Amino acid sequence: MPFHQKSYQKVLDYLENALMTGELSAGEKILPERKLAESLGISRNSVREAIRQLEHMGFLACNRGAGTFISCDIQQNLQDSFDLLILLHKISYRQLSELRTGLELQAGFLAAERITAEQLSLLLQIVQEMQTCSAARGDQLDKHLHDTIAEASGNELIIQILRALSGTIDRFISDMRKKIFQDSETANQLQYAHEQIVDALSRRDKVQLSLAITHHFNIVNASMYAETEEPKAAVSPQK
Template sequence: MEKTETTREYQKALHYLYAQMQTGDLAIGDRLPTERTLAETLSISRNSTREAIRMLEHAGLIESRRGSGNYLTGNAAQSISGLVEIMLLLHQTNRAEICSFRRNMEKAVCRTILEMHTLPRWNEKLTHILFQLDQAETQTEHIHWDQQFHDTLLQATENRFWILMLHAVTEVYHQWIAAAIFHADPEVEKLLRQSHRELLCALEQRDFNACCKAIDRHYDLADRELLSD
Protein backbone atom coordinates (compact mmCIF):
# COMPACT_ATOMS: atom_id res chain seq x y z
CA MET A 1 0.00 0.00 0.00
CA GLU A 2 2.80 2.38 0.89
CA LYS A 3 4.53 1.76 -2.43
CA THR A 4 1.31 2.43 -4.35
CA GLU A 5 0.80 5.67 -2.42
CA THR A 6 4.36 6.80 -3.17
CA THR A 7 3.87 6.02 -6.85
CA ARG A 8 0.71 8.09 -6.94
CA GLU A 9 2.51 10.96 -5.23
CA TYR A 10 5.43 11.23 -7.65
CA GLN A 11 2.98 10.88 -10.56
CA LYS A 12 1.04 13.76 -9.05
CA ALA A 13 4.24 15.82 -9.06
CA LEU A 14 5.00 14.86 -12.67
CA HIS A 15 1.48 15.75 -13.81
CA TYR A 16 1.72 19.09 -12.04
CA LEU A 17 5.05 19.97 -13.71
CA TYR A 18 3.81 18.82 -17.13
CA ALA A 19 0.74 21.04 -16.68
CA GLN A 20 3.02 23.97 -15.83
CA MET A 21 4.91 23.35 -19.10
CA GLN A 22 1.67 23.14 -21.12
CA THR A 23 0.36 26.46 -19.80
CA GLY A 24 3.70 28.18 -20.32
CA ASP A 25 4.15 28.86 -16.61
CA LEU A 26 7.29 26.74 -16.84
CA ALA A 27 9.46 27.31 -19.92
CA ILE A 28 12.93 26.22 -21.01
CA GLY A 29 15.49 28.01 -18.87
CA ASP A 30 13.12 28.49 -15.92
CA ARG A 31 13.94 27.25 -12.45
CA LEU A 32 11.61 24.60 -11.08
CA PRO A 33 9.89 25.09 -7.73
CA THR A 34 11.95 23.68 -4.88
CA GLU A 35 11.23 20.19 -3.58
CA ARG A 36 9.79 21.74 -0.46
CA THR A 37 7.51 24.09 -2.40
CA LEU A 38 6.26 21.25 -4.60
CA ALA A 39 5.65 19.01 -1.61
CA GLU A 40 3.68 21.72 0.21
CA THR A 41 1.72 22.76 -2.90
CA LEU A 42 0.68 19.20 -3.71
CA SER A 43 0.49 17.89 -0.14
CA ILE A 44 2.93 15.09 -0.89
CA SER A 45 6.22 13.94 0.63
CA ARG A 46 9.61 15.44 -0.18
CA ASN A 47 10.76 11.96 -1.26
CA SER A 48 8.03 11.88 -3.91
CA THR A 49 8.95 15.30 -5.32
CA ARG A 50 12.62 14.27 -5.32
CA GLU A 51 11.75 11.09 -7.28
CA ALA A 52 9.74 13.07 -9.85
CA ILE A 53 12.60 15.54 -10.36
CA ARG A 54 15.12 12.69 -10.65
CA MET A 55 12.98 11.09 -13.40
CA LEU A 56 12.81 14.36 -15.34
CA GLU A 57 16.57 14.76 -14.98
CA HIS A 58 17.22 11.25 -16.32
CA ALA A 59 14.92 12.06 -19.25
CA GLY A 60 17.09 15.06 -20.08
CA LEU A 61 14.31 17.55 -19.39
CA ILE A 62 15.94 19.27 -16.45
CA GLU A 63 19.42 19.86 -15.08
CA SER A 64 20.47 20.31 -11.50
CA ARG A 65 22.80 23.22 -10.74
CA ARG A 66 24.58 22.98 -7.42
CA GLY A 67 23.53 25.74 -5.07
CA SER A 68 21.00 27.14 -7.53
CA GLY A 69 18.27 24.56 -8.11
CA ASN A 70 16.74 22.58 -10.96
CA TYR A 71 16.19 24.14 -14.38
CA LEU A 72 14.09 23.09 -17.35
CA THR A 73 16.34 22.36 -20.34
CA GLY A 74 14.21 20.30 -22.71
CA ASN A 75 17.25 18.29 -23.76
CA ALA A 76 15.41 15.01 -24.29
CA ALA A 77 17.66 14.15 -27.25
CA GLN A 78 20.56 13.55 -24.84
CA SER A 79 18.56 10.93 -23.02
CA ILE A 80 17.55 9.21 -26.27
CA SER A 81 21.17 9.17 -27.43
CA GLY A 82 22.14 7.54 -24.16
CA LEU A 83 19.44 4.91 -24.65
CA VAL A 84 20.78 4.09 -28.13
CA GLU A 85 24.28 3.71 -26.69
CA ILE A 86 22.95 1.33 -24.04
CA MET A 87 21.07 -0.68 -26.70
CA LEU A 88 24.34 -1.07 -28.59
CA LEU A 89 26.18 -2.21 -25.47
CA LEU A 90 23.44 -4.75 -24.71
CA HIS A 91 23.42 -5.95 -28.34
CA GLN A 92 19.77 -4.96 -28.75
CA THR A 93 20.75 -3.24 -31.99
CA ASN A 94 23.89 -2.84 -34.07
CA ARG A 95 25.67 -0.50 -36.47
CA ALA A 96 24.06 -2.02 -39.55
CA GLU A 97 20.53 -1.44 -38.21
CA ILE A 98 21.28 2.14 -37.19
CA CYS A 99 22.94 2.88 -40.53
CA SER A 100 19.90 1.47 -42.36
CA PHE A 101 17.57 3.58 -40.21
CA ARG A 102 19.63 6.74 -40.86
CA ARG A 103 19.67 6.13 -44.64
CA ASN A 104 15.92 5.64 -44.87
CA MET A 105 15.12 8.53 -42.58
CA GLU A 106 17.21 10.87 -44.74
CA LYS A 107 15.04 9.87 -47.68
CA ALA A 108 11.98 10.68 -45.58
CA VAL A 109 13.58 14.02 -44.66
CA CYS A 110 13.96 14.88 -48.35
CA ARG A 111 10.38 13.85 -49.09
CA THR A 112 9.17 16.14 -46.30
CA ILE A 113 11.25 19.07 -47.58
CA LEU A 114 9.70 18.61 -51.03
CA GLU A 115 6.17 18.19 -49.71
CA MET A 116 6.39 21.20 -47.38
CA HIS A 117 8.21 23.41 -49.93
CA THR A 118 10.73 24.53 -47.30
CA LEU A 119 13.88 24.38 -49.45
CA PRO A 120 13.80 28.06 -50.51
CA ARG A 121 14.28 29.10 -46.87
CA TRP A 122 17.30 26.80 -46.45
CA ASN A 123 18.87 26.60 -49.90
CA GLU A 124 21.28 29.48 -49.35
CA LYS A 125 22.63 27.93 -46.16
CA LEU A 126 22.95 24.48 -47.76
CA THR A 127 24.75 25.98 -50.75
CA HIS A 128 27.15 27.81 -48.42
CA ILE A 129 27.87 24.58 -46.52
CA LEU A 130 28.65 22.74 -49.77
CA PHE A 131 31.01 25.54 -50.78
CA GLN A 132 32.81 25.23 -47.44
CA LEU A 133 32.87 21.43 -47.84
CA ASP A 134 34.53 21.79 -51.25
CA GLN A 135 37.11 24.13 -49.73
CA ALA A 136 37.89 21.80 -46.82
CA GLU A 137 41.57 20.91 -46.78
CA THR A 138 41.63 18.57 -43.79
CA GLN A 139 39.56 15.60 -42.65
CA THR A 140 38.52 17.60 -39.57
CA GLU A 141 37.05 20.33 -41.78
CA HIS A 142 35.39 17.74 -44.00
CA ILE A 143 33.82 16.05 -40.97
CA HIS A 144 32.52 19.38 -39.65
CA TRP A 145 30.88 20.49 -42.91
CA ASP A 146 29.54 17.02 -43.65
CA GLN A 147 27.73 17.05 -40.31
CA GLN A 148 26.52 20.61 -40.93
CA PHE A 149 25.00 19.56 -44.27
CA HIS A 150 23.02 16.63 -42.85
CA ASP A 151 21.97 18.60 -39.76
CA THR A 152 20.73 21.47 -41.93
CA LEU A 153 18.76 19.07 -44.13
CA LEU A 154 17.05 17.86 -40.97
CA GLN A 155 16.39 21.44 -39.84
CA ALA A 156 14.85 22.15 -43.25
CA THR A 157 11.98 19.76 -42.46
CA GLU A 158 10.91 22.37 -39.88
CA ASN A 159 9.40 19.46 -37.95
CA ARG A 160 10.45 19.74 -34.31
CA PHE A 161 9.65 16.13 -33.43
CA TRP A 162 11.73 14.76 -36.32
CA ILE A 163 14.56 17.12 -35.44
CA LEU A 164 14.56 15.95 -31.82
CA MET A 165 14.38 12.24 -32.58
CA LEU A 166 16.86 12.17 -35.46
CA HIS A 167 19.35 14.41 -33.68
CA ALA A 168 19.41 11.85 -30.89
CA VAL A 169 20.25 8.99 -33.25
CA THR A 170 22.60 11.15 -35.30
CA GLU A 171 24.67 11.95 -32.20
CA VAL A 172 25.67 8.27 -32.15
CA TYR A 173 26.00 7.96 -35.92
CA HIS A 174 28.18 11.08 -36.22
CA GLN A 175 30.84 9.51 -34.04
CA TRP A 176 31.16 6.65 -36.51
CA ILE A 177 31.02 8.71 -39.70
CA ALA A 178 33.64 11.08 -38.32
CA ALA A 179 36.02 8.17 -37.78
CA ALA A 180 35.20 6.76 -41.24
CA ILE A 181 35.86 10.07 -43.01
CA PHE A 182 39.04 10.59 -41.02
CA HIS A 183 40.46 7.32 -42.35
CA ALA A 184 38.92 7.45 -45.84
CA ASP A 185 41.16 7.76 -48.87
CA PRO A 186 40.95 10.95 -51.01
CA GLU A 187 38.84 9.27 -53.72
CA VAL A 188 36.15 8.27 -51.21
CA GLU A 189 36.17 11.82 -49.77
CA LYS A 190 35.71 13.20 -53.28
CA LEU A 191 32.76 10.89 -54.00
CA LEU A 192 31.12 11.75 -50.67
CA ARG A 193 31.32 15.46 -51.49
CA GLN A 194 29.91 14.83 -54.95
CA SER A 195 26.93 12.94 -53.50
CA HIS A 196 26.08 15.99 -51.38
CA ARG A 197 26.00 18.21 -54.45
CA GLU A 198 23.86 15.68 -56.31
CA LEU A 199 21.40 15.57 -53.42
CA LEU A 200 20.98 19.35 -53.24
CA CYS A 201 20.58 19.49 -57.02
CA ALA A 202 17.86 16.83 -56.85
CA LEU A 203 16.04 18.82 -54.17
CA GLU A 204 16.25 21.98 -56.26
CA GLN A 205 14.78 20.07 -59.21
CA ARG A 206 12.10 18.58 -56.94
CA ASP A 207 13.08 15.09 -58.08
CA PHE A 208 12.54 12.67 -55.19
CA ASN A 209 13.84 9.63 -57.10
CA ALA A 210 17.08 11.48 -57.80
CA CYS A 211 17.26 12.37 -54.09
CA CYS A 212 17.03 8.68 -53.18
CA LYS A 213 19.75 7.76 -55.67
CA ALA A 214 22.08 10.44 -54.29
CA ILE A 215 21.39 9.31 -50.72
CA ASP A 216 22.04 5.68 -51.64
CA ARG A 217 25.34 6.62 -53.29
CA HIS A 218 26.36 8.58 -50.21
CA TYR A 219 25.38 5.91 -47.70
CA ASP A 220 26.80 3.07 -49.79
CA LEU A 221 30.17 4.80 -49.49
CA ALA A 222 29.74 5.71 -45.82
CA ASP A 223 28.42 2.30 -44.79
CA ARG A 224 31.24 0.52 -46.60
CA GLU A 225 33.70 2.47 -44.46
CA LEU A 226 31.67 2.10 -41.26
CA LEU A 227 30.71 -1.54 -41.44
CA SER A 228 34.09 -2.77 -42.56
CA ASP A 229 35.64 -1.30 -39.41
Protein backbone atom coordinates (compact mmCIF):
# COMPACT_ATOMS: atom_id res chain seq x y z
CA MET A 1 0.00 0.00 0.00
CA PRO A 2 1.50 3.39 -0.99
CA PHE A 3 2.63 5.62 1.86
CA HIS A 4 0.04 8.33 1.14
CA GLN A 5 -2.74 5.74 1.46
CA LYS A 6 -1.33 4.57 4.80
CA SER A 7 -1.20 8.19 5.98
CA TYR A 8 -4.77 8.78 4.90
CA GLN A 9 -5.87 5.65 6.75
CA LYS A 10 -4.12 6.83 9.90
CA VAL A 11 -6.00 10.11 9.83
CA LEU A 12 -9.27 8.30 9.15
CA ASP A 13 -8.62 5.83 11.99
CA TYR A 14 -7.90 8.72 14.34
CA LEU A 15 -11.21 10.39 13.47
CA GLU A 16 -13.19 7.13 13.79
CA ASN A 17 -11.67 6.38 17.19
CA ALA A 18 -12.22 9.93 18.41
CA LEU A 19 -15.87 9.75 17.38
CA MET A 20 -16.40 6.33 18.96
CA THR A 21 -14.83 7.36 22.28
CA GLY A 22 -16.68 10.66 22.38
CA GLU A 23 -13.49 12.71 22.14
CA LEU A 24 -14.99 14.36 19.07
CA SER A 25 -18.53 14.86 17.79
CA ALA A 26 -20.18 16.57 14.82
CA GLY A 27 -19.27 20.25 14.64
CA GLU A 28 -16.22 20.00 16.89
CA LYS A 29 -12.72 21.07 15.95
CA ILE A 30 -10.01 18.48 15.30
CA LEU A 31 -6.33 18.84 16.23
CA PRO A 32 -4.27 21.33 14.19
CA GLU A 33 -2.28 19.81 11.32
CA ARG A 34 1.05 20.03 13.14
CA LYS A 35 -0.18 18.35 16.31
CA LEU A 36 -2.07 15.72 14.34
CA ALA A 37 1.04 14.92 12.29
CA GLU A 38 3.15 14.57 15.45
CA SER A 39 0.51 12.43 17.16
CA LEU A 40 0.13 10.05 14.20
CA GLY A 41 3.81 9.94 13.24
CA ILE A 42 3.28 11.14 9.67
CA SER A 43 4.29 14.24 7.75
CA ARG A 44 2.29 17.45 7.89
CA ASN A 45 1.88 17.31 4.11
CA SER A 46 0.31 13.85 4.45
CA VAL A 47 -2.10 15.16 7.07
CA ARG A 48 -2.99 18.13 4.87
CA GLU A 49 -3.69 15.87 1.89
CA ALA A 50 -5.82 13.50 3.99
CA ILE A 51 -7.81 16.44 5.37
CA ARG A 52 -8.31 17.78 1.84
CA GLN A 53 -9.70 14.41 0.70
CA LEU A 54 -11.98 14.08 3.73
CA GLU A 55 -13.21 17.63 3.21
CA HIS A 56 -14.10 16.84 -0.39
CA MET A 57 -15.96 13.75 0.82
CA GLY A 58 -18.00 15.92 3.16
CA PHE A 59 -16.63 14.54 6.44
CA LEU A 60 -14.56 17.59 7.37
CA ALA A 61 -15.15 21.32 6.96
CA CYS A 62 -12.20 23.71 6.87
CA ASN A 63 -12.67 27.28 8.03
CA ARG A 64 -9.61 29.39 7.28
CA GLY A 65 -8.36 30.98 10.45
CA ALA A 66 -10.66 28.93 12.67
CA GLY A 67 -9.54 25.36 12.01
CA THR A 68 -10.99 22.10 10.71
CA PHE A 69 -14.25 20.72 12.04
CA ILE A 70 -16.11 17.40 11.94
CA SER A 71 -18.84 17.62 9.33
CA CYS A 72 -21.43 15.30 7.84
CA ASP A 73 -22.41 16.59 4.42
CA ILE A 74 -23.86 13.36 3.04
CA GLN A 75 -25.67 15.12 0.23
CA GLN A 76 -22.54 16.79 -1.16
CA ASN A 77 -20.58 13.57 -0.86
CA LEU A 78 -23.19 11.60 -2.79
CA GLN A 79 -23.76 14.29 -5.39
CA ASP A 80 -20.03 14.56 -6.12
CA SER A 81 -19.95 10.78 -6.58
CA PHE A 82 -23.01 10.77 -8.84
CA ASP A 83 -21.60 13.66 -10.89
CA LEU A 84 -18.30 11.89 -11.40
CA LEU A 85 -19.93 8.58 -12.31
CA ILE A 86 -22.07 10.38 -14.91
CA LEU A 87 -18.97 12.04 -16.40
CA LEU A 88 -17.15 8.70 -16.47
CA HIS A 89 -20.18 7.08 -18.18
CA LYS A 90 -20.42 4.52 -15.40
CA ILE A 91 -24.07 5.34 -14.71
CA SER A 92 -26.79 6.89 -16.85
CA TYR A 93 -29.67 9.29 -16.33
CA ARG A 94 -32.00 6.32 -16.69
CA GLN A 95 -30.31 4.51 -13.81
CA LEU A 96 -30.37 7.61 -11.63
CA SER A 97 -34.03 8.15 -12.41
CA GLU A 98 -34.92 4.53 -11.65
CA LEU A 99 -33.18 4.81 -8.29
CA ARG A 100 -34.92 8.09 -7.59
CA THR A 101 -38.32 6.63 -8.47
CA GLY A 102 -37.86 3.75 -6.05
CA LEU A 103 -36.77 6.09 -3.26
CA GLU A 104 -39.63 8.50 -3.96
CA LEU A 105 -42.09 5.62 -3.64
CA GLN A 106 -40.60 4.54 -0.31
CA ALA A 107 -40.50 8.15 0.90
CA GLY A 108 -44.15 8.49 -0.07
CA PHE A 109 -45.16 5.34 1.81
CA LEU A 110 -43.37 6.56 4.94
CA ALA A 111 -44.84 10.04 4.53
CA ALA A 112 -48.33 8.55 4.36
CA GLU A 113 -47.74 7.29 7.89
CA ARG A 114 -45.81 10.24 9.31
CA ILE A 115 -46.84 13.43 7.49
CA THR A 116 -47.89 16.29 9.76
CA ALA A 117 -50.87 18.60 9.29
CA GLU A 118 -48.44 21.46 8.63
CA GLN A 119 -46.60 19.55 5.90
CA LEU A 120 -49.86 18.48 4.29
CA SER A 121 -51.11 22.07 4.32
CA LEU A 122 -47.89 23.16 2.60
CA LEU A 123 -48.32 20.52 -0.12
CA LEU A 124 -51.88 21.68 -0.76
CA GLN A 125 -50.64 25.26 -1.12
CA ILE A 126 -47.93 24.14 -3.54
CA VAL A 127 -50.25 22.24 -5.90
CA GLN A 128 -52.73 25.11 -5.82
CA GLU A 129 -50.07 27.63 -6.83
CA MET A 130 -48.80 25.28 -9.54
CA GLN A 131 -52.16 25.55 -11.33
CA THR A 132 -51.50 29.12 -12.49
CA CYS A 133 -47.78 29.79 -12.06
CA SER A 134 -45.11 30.27 -14.74
CA ALA A 135 -43.00 27.39 -16.06
CA ALA A 136 -39.95 28.58 -14.11
CA ARG A 137 -41.97 28.83 -10.92
CA GLY A 138 -43.51 25.42 -11.61
CA ASP A 139 -40.03 23.91 -11.76
CA GLN A 140 -39.22 25.40 -8.34
CA LEU A 141 -42.50 24.27 -6.82
CA ASP A 142 -42.05 20.76 -8.20
CA LYS A 143 -38.76 20.46 -6.33
CA HIS A 144 -40.32 21.96 -3.21
CA LEU A 145 -43.16 19.45 -3.33
CA HIS A 146 -40.86 16.44 -3.59
CA ASP A 147 -38.50 17.81 -0.92
CA THR A 148 -41.46 18.23 1.43
CA ILE A 149 -42.62 14.65 0.86
CA ALA A 150 -39.08 13.38 1.48
CA GLU A 151 -38.89 15.38 4.70
CA ALA A 152 -42.28 14.00 5.75
CA SER A 153 -40.83 10.48 5.43
CA GLY A 154 -38.70 11.18 8.47
CA ASN A 155 -35.84 9.10 7.03
CA GLU A 156 -32.72 11.27 6.89
CA LEU A 157 -30.83 8.91 4.58
CA ILE A 158 -33.65 8.91 2.02
CA ILE A 159 -33.83 12.71 2.25
CA GLN A 160 -30.09 13.16 1.62
CA ILE A 161 -29.91 10.63 -1.23
CA LEU A 162 -32.93 12.16 -2.98
CA ARG A 163 -31.45 15.65 -2.69
CA ALA A 164 -28.17 14.41 -4.13
CA LEU A 165 -29.94 12.63 -6.99
CA SER A 166 -32.02 15.72 -7.74
CA GLY A 167 -28.91 17.91 -7.62
CA THR A 168 -27.04 15.72 -10.09
CA ILE A 169 -29.96 15.40 -12.49
CA ASP A 170 -30.69 19.14 -12.37
CA ARG A 171 -27.04 20.00 -12.91
CA PHE A 172 -26.73 17.98 -16.09
CA ILE A 173 -30.20 18.35 -17.61
CA SER A 174 -31.58 21.59 -16.17
CA ASP A 175 -32.58 22.88 -19.63
CA MET A 176 -34.53 19.69 -20.32
CA ARG A 177 -36.42 20.07 -17.03
CA LYS A 178 -37.48 23.54 -18.08
CA LYS A 179 -38.74 22.21 -21.42
CA ILE A 180 -40.99 19.74 -19.60
CA PHE A 181 -42.76 22.56 -17.78
CA GLN A 182 -43.01 24.68 -20.93
CA ASP A 183 -44.91 21.96 -22.78
CA SER A 184 -48.57 22.54 -21.87
CA GLU A 185 -49.68 18.93 -22.30
CA THR A 186 -46.85 17.54 -20.18
CA ALA A 187 -47.31 20.30 -17.60
CA ASN A 188 -51.01 19.45 -17.31
CA GLN A 189 -50.24 15.76 -16.85
CA LEU A 190 -47.68 16.57 -14.17
CA GLN A 191 -50.12 18.87 -12.42
CA TYR A 192 -52.71 16.10 -12.30
CA ALA A 193 -50.11 13.64 -10.97
CA HIS A 194 -49.05 16.11 -8.28
CA GLU A 195 -52.65 16.66 -7.21
CA GLN A 196 -53.21 12.91 -7.01
CA ILE A 197 -50.05 12.46 -4.92
CA VAL A 198 -51.15 15.10 -2.42
CA ASP A 199 -54.71 13.75 -2.33
CA ALA A 200 -53.41 10.24 -1.62
CA LEU A 201 -51.21 11.54 1.18
CA SER A 202 -54.13 13.43 2.71
CA ARG A 203 -56.12 10.18 2.80
CA ARG A 204 -53.05 8.06 3.60
CA ASP A 205 -53.95 5.85 0.65
CA LYS A 206 -50.77 3.98 -0.33
CA VAL A 207 -52.30 2.29 -3.37
CA GLN A 208 -53.33 5.59 -4.97
CA LEU A 209 -50.04 7.10 -3.87
CA SER A 210 -48.08 4.39 -5.64
CA LEU A 211 -50.07 4.89 -8.84
CA ALA A 212 -49.72 8.68 -8.71
CA ILE A 213 -45.96 8.70 -8.04
CA THR A 214 -45.38 6.10 -10.74
CA HIS A 215 -47.48 8.10 -13.21
CA HIS A 216 -45.51 11.24 -12.35
CA PHE A 217 -42.12 9.65 -13.01
CA ASN A 218 -43.27 7.89 -16.17
CA ILE A 219 -44.15 11.33 -17.55
CA VAL A 220 -40.83 12.85 -16.50
CA ASN A 221 -38.80 9.85 -17.65
CA ALA A 222 -40.47 9.75 -21.06
CA SER A 223 -39.34 13.32 -21.68
CA MET A 224 -35.89 12.77 -20.24
CA TYR A 225 -35.18 9.62 -22.22
CA ALA A 226 -36.37 11.31 -25.40
CA GLU A 227 -33.92 14.17 -24.82
CA THR A 228 -31.01 11.95 -23.81
CA GLU A 229 -31.77 9.32 -26.47
CA GLU A 230 -32.09 6.59 -23.88
CA PRO A 231 -34.76 3.89 -24.18
CA LYS A 232 -37.98 4.56 -22.33
CA ALA A 233 -38.75 2.14 -19.52
CA ALA A 234 -42.10 2.54 -17.81
CA VAL A 235 -42.20 1.86 -14.10
CA SER A 236 -44.72 -0.60 -12.73
CA PRO A 237 -46.65 0.63 -9.68
CA GLN A 238 -45.78 -0.87 -6.31
CA LYS A 239 -48.59 -1.88 -4.02
